[in-house]
Amino acid sequence: MTTSKTGYRAGHAPLPAGVFVAPYPDPLAADQDAEVAKALWGFDHLLKSMTAPEETAAVILEPVLGEGGYIPAPAAFIHGLVERCRQHGILFIADEVQSGFGRTGRMFAVEHYGIEPDIICMAKGIASGFPFAALGTRRELDDKWPKGSHGGTYGGNPMGCAAALATIELMTDPAFLANVNARGEQLQAGIRELQRDYPTITQVRGLGLMVGTEFDDAARVAAVIKHCLEEGHLILMNAGTYGKVLRWMPPLVVSEREIALALAAFGAALKATN
Incomplete structure (x- = not known):
């Protein structure tokens, strides 16, 4: 299946x-x-x-x-x-x-x-x-x-x-899902801002806190993941048939500050690998 x-x-x-x-x-x-x-x-x-x-x-x-x-x-x-x-x-x-x-x-x-x-x-x-x-x-x-x-x-x-x-x-607490949506919007907006400087990112997509960042090449994704792991950042392995998608699946209770920290780490990884 x-x-x-x-x-x-x-x-x-x-x-x-x-x-x-x-x-x-x-x-x-x-x-x-x-x-x-x-x-x-x-x-x-x-x-x-x-x-x-x-x-x-x-x-x-x-x-x-x-x-x-x-x-x-x-x-x-x-x-x-x-x-x-x-x-x-x-x-x-x-x-x-x-x-x-x-x-x-x-x-x-x-x-x-x-x-x-x-x-x-x-x-x-x-x-x-x-x-x-x-x-x-x-x-x-x-x-x-x-x-x-x-x-x-x-x-x-x-x-x-x-x-x-x-x-x-x-x-079932309305505030819970409200946070998921707010943090998802923050995450996608932050990745799109980075995309302006790194056009190797071809698409940002997702719903809530299930977000995919597609790159133009699987090797770039692997390099970003490797750099993040070496810096002590927990990140999911790549996804997609061709391995070109970086997956974002943070805890649903993630805070605004934690999303900002994750975006900063992602930006540093992009800079180091491009």
Whole structure:
């Protein structure tokens, strides 16, 4: 299922049958309307050439691509997919493992698009880093499971449940998500200011505190990451199919001062590596 690059597929063949990968709009394309239309055509073509609608169980999508390069789905694209799913009776599953629980400035990233998935996958932020995951479905889907049919050896871990409840309680405070949005705007504005001096940065994108900085070359990203680590700064590894995206995923409780410090460190790394 993880298809952002061949490195995640290598050594795991044969992969499960019946899984097909549809195209996704390129965020760097000059004509985004045409790019969305091309991606939706590719999805339609997939239903004609590889998997018939009546044999297609579900479409799984990250509202903001994670390993794929921190790319928010264009609204027209995600609405087009949902429309096709409804038309053909295909379930729409939102993978919110990375983007869920306040990361994008909303509880879930799908809220930015005004859509309701049939199934939603949750983990990571749900318990503030404590190993925990959950699955949500529409009531009519859940009712199809016989009572007691779903369970697991490690399901319902008390510590995980407590961590998740504490996290959810914190996130329901309006001030919490307000800070995520404010700090996200501060972060993107600061990176764009640096972009003026360093045109090797080709795009800054994201929602809330899930921000991607794309460079013109993967080697530049690697050099920046290496410099930051040598200076004692914690930074995520690169992302994207070609490894050209620097990921920003700071704690959701990050302060204005801490974002400013991070931008200063990033600026110093750019200066040292350009």
